[in-house]
Amino acid sequence: MGEIDLWSMAFVFVLATFVGFYVIQNVSRLLHTPLMSLTNAISAIAVVGSIIIAGEQKTVLSTVLGAVAVAASVTNIVSGFLITDRMLKMFRERGAKR
Amino acid sequence: MSAAAAEHVTQASYLLAAVLFIWSLRCLTDPKTARQGVAAGVAGMLAAIGGTLLHPEIVGYSWIAIAFVVGTVIGVPLSLVPLTAVPQRTALSHAFGGLAAGLVGTAKYMLWLEDGQLTSYRTTAIAVEVILGYLTFTGSLMAAGKLQEIIPTRPITYRGQNLTSLGLLGIAVASSIYLVIRPETWQLFPIMIVLSLVFGVLLIIPIGGADMPTVISLLNSYAGLAAVAMGFVLENKVLITAGALDGSSGLILSIIMCRAMNRSFTNVLFGAFGQVQASSAAGEARAVKSGTPRDVAELLENAAKVVIVPGYGMAVAQAQHRVREIYDQLTKRGVDVKFAIHPVAGRMPGHMNVLLAEAEVPYEALIEMEEINRDLPQTDVVLVVGANDVVNPAARTDPKSPIYGMPIIDADRARFVVANKRSMNPGFAGVDNDLYYAENTLMLFGDAKSALGEVVKELAGQAVH
Numbered sequence: 001m002g003e004i005d006l007w008s009m010a011f012v013f014v015l016a017t018f019v020g021f022y023v024i025q026n027v028s029r030l031l032h033t034p035l036m037s038l039t040n041a042i043s044a045i046a047v048v049g050s051i052i053i054a055g056e057q058k059t060v061l062s063t064v065l066g067a068v069a070v071a072a073s074v075t076n077i078v079s080g081f082l083i084t085d086r087m088l089k090m091f092r093e094r095g096a097k098r
Numbered sequence: 099m100s101a102a103a104a105e106h107v108t109q110a111s112y113l114l115a116a117v118l119f120i121w122s123l124r125c126l127t128d129p130k131t132a133r134q135g136v137a138a139g140v141a142g143m144l145a146a147i148g149g150t151l152l153h154p155e156i157v158g159y160s161w162i163a164i165a166f167v168v169g170t171v172i173g174v175p176l177s178l179v180p181l182t183a184v185p186q187r188t189a190l191s192h193a194f195g196g197l198a199a200g201l202v203g204t205a206k207y208m209l210w211l212e213d214g215q216l217t218s219y220r221t222t223a224i225a226v227e228v229i230l231g232y233l234t235f236t237g238s239l240m241a242a243g244k245l246q247e248i249i250p251t252r253p254i255t256y257r258g259q260n261l262t263s264l265g266l267l268g269i270a271v272a273s274s275i276y277l278v279i280r281p282e283t284w285q286l287f288p289i290m291i292v293l294s295l296v297f298g299v300l301l302i303i304p305i306g307g308a309d310m311p312t313v314i315s316l317l318n319s320y321a322g323l324a325a326v327a328m329g330f331v332l333e334n335k336v337l338i339t340a341g342a343l344d345g346s347s348g349l350i351l352s353i354i355m356c357r358a359m360n361r362s363f364t365n366v367l368f369g370a371f372g373q374v375q376a377s378s379a380a381g382e383a384r385a386v387k388s389g390t391p392r393d394v395a396e397l398l399e400n401a402a403k404v405v406i407v408p409g410y411g412m413a414v415a416q417a418q419h420r421v422r423e424i425y426d427q428l429t430k431r432g433v434d435v436k437f438a439i440h441p442v443a444g445r446m447p448g449h450m451n452v453l454l455a456e457a458e459v460p461y462e463a464l465i466e467m468e469e470i471n472r473d474l475p476q477t478d479v480v481l482v483v484g485a486n487d488v489v490n491p492a493a494r495t496d497p498k499s500p501i502y503g504m505p506i507i508d509a510d511r512a513r514f515v516v517a518n519k520r521s522m523n524p525g526f527a528g529v530d531n532d533l534y535y536a537e538n539t540l541m542l543f544g545d546a547k548s549a550l551g552e553v554v555k556e557l558a559g560q561a562v563h
Contacts, residue, residue, distance in 0.1 A: 032448030055156030074169025
């Protein structure tokens with residue numbers, strides 16, 4: 001079962017929140033909709049946790065729950081990155097060609 | 099590869115992913131570099147997934163492969179929705195994020211319960227993950243339903259609503275605490291799940307359409323925090339990092355939205371805004387000046403400086419392309435045309451910018467509220483397209499108005515105002531708008547797409563003087 005490294009996780013959480021606040025405050029207000037779809041795709045990194053549960057196949061139920069979670073996360077990854085890129089492509093400077 | 103070596107590779111891939119994710123968001127500072135952000139995000143995601151698939155605990159890949167196919171099959175069409183439907187899509191993706199967190203928490207709870215490996219730390223982390231995950235799931239589904247207008251967009255309220263909702267959440271939290279103290283009472287776990295699911299629905303029922311930008315941002319934050327909790331459960335640092343980035347982004351957006359409406363979180367969630375309507379609307383019928391498309395075209399064409407204020411009505415009528423044609427016609431004649439973007443215009447943060455970018459309006463012409471307000475006293479014509487509350491001068495002048503104190507675009511300070519509206523119905527906040535009755539305001543009645551289409555025809559038809 002091993003020692004739980006609660007403090008190092010707490011450090012990661014607090015520092016990442018701090019970095020998040022600084023980086024996101026500088027995001028152009030023009031891009032707040034793409035920002036939301038991009039952060040959404042990124043937080044679908046939850047897929048890594050789901051993959052392990054679906055892949056270690058301990059019980060039938062846990063495997064099914066894990067697989068549904070993988071499908072939900074992959075949906076967010078695929079649609080999140082694709083739509084973010086689709087929207088960002090549309091933001092053009094004056095005179096720029098499509 | 100030995101198990102220890104595989105673990106190093108996995109952890110290195112997670113570290114790389116965390117760095118790429120932060121870099122990805124950093125790229126959004128400027129529209130010029132923004133697309134590199136998507137590439138960085140995709141690279142980070144592929145690295146993390148690759149590193150995870152090496153994990154020695156994985157004994158079979160078939161379920162994973164099927165889930166990847168299913169996710170892709172659902173995900174690709176969801177990325178191709180019309181841009182007016184982006185708020186619904188976003189709400190739906192928060193729902194998927196919440197669902198994944200809830201399911202992983204549930205699976206982990208059952209596995210550890212069976213193996214007798216539930217510690218109080220693990221139970222606490224799972225409880226947070228599961229409550230946040232499932233309430234985000236149903237709450238976001240409700241929000242998506244309201245945005246798609248499958249569910250009525252008007253706030254639905256009843257007596258003792260807030261007490262009921264908070265009571266349910268209270269019981270869910272109390273069950274989780276009891277579960278930590280007395281782990282053998284596992285029956286409380288499914289009860290907690292059901293309560294969280296129900297609470298998510300009740301949380302969104304009283305929310306009206308105009309509050310959606312704040313609510314979507316808040317749900318974004320919850321989805322991020324659910325991912326953080328999952329990271330604590332699985333002791334996975336890249337999950338904690340990505341969830342924290344998502345959570346802080348949602349929180350910042352919520353704060354911006356709340357400030358732009360001069361309201362607090364509690365007021366948005368428990369205030370049921372739309373309820374104060376129709377008090378002044380029932381009063382005296384006041385006269386408005388109505389103009390023809392030709393009148394509007396003449397007014398616009400003789401201006402030196404025009405500001406267009408888009409609102410949700412433009413999105414509903416899909417009128418962004420007509421607006422762009424007006425922009426083109428006027429720019430061609432040397433008129434200076436800018437767009438005034440209110441932070442809460444539309445149904446999610448940045449909604450108007452995306453629609454206008456789709457219609458190929460260059461982004462330099464999209465100006466934030468604070469900046470455009472400095473120019474409005476020197477502006478000849480303001481054209482309001484489907485916006486209402488965000489240009490209502492009562493926010494500055496009438497302390498009794500429900501929107502008093504909300505920062506607005508000072509359209510009334512321009513020399514002339516042209517307001518396009520379907521009819522004289524009040525806006526989403528249900529507040530009458532003095533701007534429409536002002537001496538220098540001309541109303542252009544009709545559906546935004548066809549009315550503005552007529553204006554474009556007039557502008558295009560007239561010979562250049």
